[in-house]
Amino acid sequence: MTKRTAQSSSIKDVAALAGVSIATVSRVVNGVANKASAETVERVRKAIATLEYRTTSAGRDLRQRTSRLVAVLAANLANPAMAAIAASAETALRGRGLVMVLCDTHDQPELQDEYLREMLAQQARAIVLLGAVESPTLRRLQNSTTPIVFVNRRNPTGHVGSFIGIDNRRAGEDVAQWAIGRGFHKAALIHAPTTSSATRERVVGILAGFAAAGAPIPDHFVLSPNAGDHLNLGLQAAQQLIDMGQAPDLVIGTSDLIAFGAARAWREAGFLALPRMIGFDDSPMNEWLASELSSVRIPYDAFGAAIVEAISTADATSQIVLHHRIVERPWQQRI
Amino acid sequence: MTKRTAQSSSIKDVAALAGVSIATVSRVVNGVANKASAETVERVRKAIATLEYRTTSAGRDLRQRTSRLVAVLAANLANPAMAAIAASAETALRGRGLVMVLCDTHDQPELQDEYLREMLAQQARAIVLLGAVESPTLRRLQNSTTPIVFVNRRNPTGHVGSFIGIDNRRAGEDVAQWAIGRGFHKAALIHAPTTSSATRERVVGILAGFAAAGAPIPDHFVLSPNAGDHLNLGLQAAQQLIDMGQAPDLVIGTSDLIAFGAARAWREAGFLALPRMIGFDDSPMNEWLASELSSVRIPYDAFGAAIVEAISTADATSQIVLHHRIVERPWQQRI
DNA sequence: AAAACGAAGGAAAACGTTTTCCCAAATCGG
DNA sequence: CCGATTTGGGAAAACGTTTTCCTTCGTTTT
Numbered sequence: 001m002t003k004r005t006a007q008s009s010s011i012k013d014v015a016a017l018a019g020v021s022i023a024t025v026s027r028v029v030n031g032v033a034n035k036a037s038a039e040t041v042e043r044v045r046k047a048i049a050t051l052e053y054r055t056t057s058a059g060r061d062l063r064q065r066t067s068r069l070v071a072v073l074a075a076n077l078a079n080p081a082m083a084a085i086a087a088s089a090e091t092a093l094r095g096r097g098l099v100m101v102l103c104d105t106h107d108q109p110e111l112q113d114e115y116l117r118e119m120l121a122q123q124a125r126a127i128v129l130l131g132a133v134e135s136p137t138l139r140r141l142q143n144s145t146t147p148i149v150f151v152n153r154r155n156p157t158g159h160v161g162s163f164i165g166i167d168n169r170r171a172g173e174d175v176a177q178w179a180i181g182r183g184f185h186k187a188a189l190i191h192a193p194t195t196s197s198a199t200r201e202r203v204v205g206i207l208a209g210f211a212a213a214g215a216p217i218p219d220h221f222v223l224s225p226n227a228g229d230h231l232n233l234g235l236q237a238a239q240q241l242i243d244m245g246q247a248p249d250l251v252i253g254t255s256d257l258i259a260f261g262a263a264r265a266w267r268e269a270g271f272l273a274l275p276r277m278i279g280f281d282d283s284p285m286n287e288w289l290a291s292e293l294s295s296v297r298i299p300y301d302a303f304g305a306a307i308v309e310a311i312s313t314a315d316a317t318s319q320i321v322l323h324h325r326i327v328e329r330p331w332q333q334r335i
Numbered sequence: 336m337t338k339r340t341a342q343s344s345s346i347k348d349v350a351a352l353a354g355v356s357i358a359t360v361s362r363v364v365n366g367v368a369n370k371a372s373a374e375t376v377e378r379v380r381k382a383i384a385t386l387e388y389r390t391t392s393a394g395r396d397l398r399q400r401t402s403r404l405v406a407v408l409a410a411n412l413a414n415p416a417m418a419a420i421a422a423s424a425e426t427a428l429r430g431r432g433l434v435m436v437l438c439d440t441h442d443q444p445e446l447q448d449e450y451l452r453e454m455l456a457q458q459a460r461a462i463v464l465l466g467a468v469e470s471p472t473l474r475r476l477q478n479s480t481t482p483i484v485f486v487n488r489r490n491p492t493g494h495v496g497s498f499i500g501i502d503n504r505r506a507g508e509d510v511a512q513w514a515i516g517r518g519f520h521k522a523a524l525i526h527a528p529t530t531s532s533a534t535r536e537r538v539v540g541i542l543a544g545f546a547a548a549g550a551p552i553p554d555h556f557v558l559s560p561n562a563g564d565h566l567n568l569g570l571q572a573a574q575q576l577i578d579m580g581q582a583p584d585l586v587i588g589t590s591d592l593i594a595f596g597a598a599r600a601w602r603e604a605g606f607l608a609l610p611r612m613i614g615f616d617d618s619p620m621n622e623w624l625a626s627e628l629s630s631v632r633i634p635y636d637a638f639g640a641a642i643v644e645a646i647s648t649a650d651a652t653s654q655i656v657l658h659h660r661i662v663e664r665p666w667q668q669r670i
Numbered sequence: 671a672a673a674a675c676g677a678a679g680g681a682a683a684a685c686g687t688t689t690t691c692c693c694a695a696a697t698c699g700g
Numbered sequence: 701c702c703g704a705t706t707t708g709g710g711a712a713a714a715c716g717t718t719t720t721c722c723t724t725c726g727t728t729t730t
Contacts, residue, residue, distance in 0.1 A: 008455065008456075010505070015667050018488035053453070054452065054453075054456035056397075056456065056458065057402075057456060057457050058393050058396035058397040058400075058402065059397055059661060061393035061396075062391075062393040062394055062397050064463065065393075067392075067393065069436075077418055077421070077422045077619070078415070078419065078619060080413070080415060080418075080423070080620070083413070083415075083418045084413065085413055086412070086437075087412045087413070087439050090438060090439060091439075094438075099436055099453070100436065100437065100438075101434055101436055101437075101458065102421075102425070102435065102436075102437040103403075103425060103429075103434065103435075104425060104426075117389065118389075118434070120343065120389070121343075121390060121391065122392050122434065123392070123393060137478055146375065168464060177413060231623050257623075260620075260623045260624055263622065264623055267626060271448070284413060284623075285415070285620075288566050288592075288596065289595055289620075289624045289625060289626060290593045291599065291602060305457070331520075333592070
């Protein structure tokens with residue numbers, strides 16, 4: 001008689017069991033004030049508990065023309081720092097009743113566009129670009145009503161958009177000061193292509209920092225191969241340095257991955273003593289896996305809250321600056 | 336006059352523009368045969384392109400009582416190997432028009448339950464448990480119609496469920512054989528709690544392998560602390576070994592993270608020469624970051640396709656065994 | 671005592687699809 | 701050339717919500 005399938009129950013079942021209309025159930029669920037007496041609320045609550053009722057999101061989304069989904073489009077999930085930020089975002093979003101959909105754009109404009117379109121069709125509540133790349137659909141999205149948040153890298157289309165990240169220029173300067181203060185005088189800088197604002201600002205900061213101290217990095221110590229991911233990029237740049245017979249006393253990578261790649265070059269070349277290295281991002285695994293790499297730590301755990309704040313506020317140009325700090329790891333001199 | 340807001344267009348707009356009914360549009364979109372003439376299809380196609388129409392998922396989901404969402408509940412996203420599997424899953428699912436929702440359960444039953452309930456309310460098409468843990472809701476889900484796939488770890492509730500992973504027991508035996516073949520005779524085994532089938536089977540395989548060769552690992556070389564994550568677990572176990580004055584010539588960890596933790600213990604204790612180590616999983620980063628760790632490689636890239644296959648088939652007990660192989664990395668003897 | 675108001679709650683519309691019935695026209699089999 | 705089948709397509713129901721109007725009381729204000 002009653003629909004007793006394995007299917008979960010709907011608001012109608014709850015209404016029937018509680019002896020009220022579905023409107024009332026909805027209002028109780030959503031906590032609308034002054035719309036139900038204490039006893040009614042109680043009865044509805046009990047019915048909900050009995051039937052283990054949970055709002056079906058499709059119905060809600062359809063009616064409200066929006067969903068609980070928040071798209072997080074990450075440039076590279078293989079980067080543990082990005083994965084850590086994504087994890088932080090997921091926790092924070094859930095705290096607000098939102099669901100994270102995570103995609104890896106592999107830094108490819110076409111893939112990013114495909115995801116953007118798909119997420120619009122899903123009526124995503126907001127879109128978080130964790131390392132955005134310039135692309136047509138992104139450009140067309142500027143005047144959409146869907147909140148877009150740029151994390152780490154600024155809006156690459158030239159328009160100003162909501163941004164969350166550290167002060168990269170300042171971080172670069174800090175690294176330069178740190179290097180000078182520690183007495184390094186033959187630093188090499190390996191950086192990724194400056195298409196991303198993060199890399200660009202870091203490079204500018206580093207060079208400015210050295211220049212201000214009267215110790216500029218010579219041109220032939222600044223390398224920027226354009227091949228492949230950051231790991232291979234660091235590898236190739238370092239091989240180039242080695243081929244040139246250069247022996248820097250410090251290698252600065254604009255990301256930790258670059259530093260990892262560089263380290264591999266020296267290892268493979270058979271060097272026993274690697275130059276000291278410093279990178280950016282400092283993933284949680286560094287403490288365990290890269291115990292000799294110093295790094296500029298970005299506060300991954302703080303990103304989640306910042307993202308939630310950014311998508312909650314109506315301001316599409318809000319800028320949230322998170323604080324970085326240099327994590328210096330001891331240098332193990334091998335005998 | 337016409338609804339010309341920033342909102343995206345609906346099936347009605349397409350129908351109007353193409354001069355057909357919404358039913359026809361729907362059929363064209365979904366490729367229903369024998370329901371529209373070639374010219375009609377063409378007209379509808381053009382209208383769709385003009386309006387940049389994309390099906391609103393809420394409407395479809397509501398009608399079909401299911402969604403395109405596939406929930407992936409990972410036990411620990413900080414583990415690069417899990418992140419790699421998740422990335423592989425995402426790509427494969429997208430190829431089938433499905434959307435991945437990624438959650439981190441932190442190996443906690445309560446959190447896993449919370450996610451399970453949420454995903455059921457979302458009418459998730461399927462649920463992928465990437466490292467499941469025993470929990471009440473999971474148990475109650477046994478007779479649900481939603482496909483559930485267990486990856487890496489088998490169904491912890493005792494019921495048999497769809498499984499994807501390597502042959503862990505066999506992998507354990509392979510490691511034992513490898514160790515014996517390489518002449519190690521003072522191996523230490525550090526393993527996580529055997530609540531997970533993966534760990535359990537690996538341990539059994541390893542011990543059986545050594546025993547079969549007449550070279551069993553002595554009890555006091557088998558350690559299984561129960562504190563914290565795998566990194567700390569490895570650290571503590573290794574510290575214990577060091578405190579006991581033991582100097583194994585090989586450390587076997589049931590996961591790479593355990594090996595990383597163990598390595599840290601020796602480093603922090605000031606040892607210049609670490610014991611050789613072998614772990615399980617072999618994340619893509621190992622090649623760069625852990626160039627001396629040998630490991631049993633699981634084929635991360637193969638997981639995506641396997642997951643798609645598992646959730647497509649009706650068989651709720653399908654078992655997909657992926658092939659592992661030992662990646663041996665050279666041992667750099669430091670002078 | 672009348673008027674005004676707030677509280678409690680129901681009826682019904684609307685959201686965008688898919689899909690089941692229909693029906694008309696065209697094609698086919700004999 | 702007639703009945704049967706196929707092809708092409710429309711009308712409308714249904715999916716599960718939220719929310720806008722109403723309506724009915726009971727209470728407060730004049």
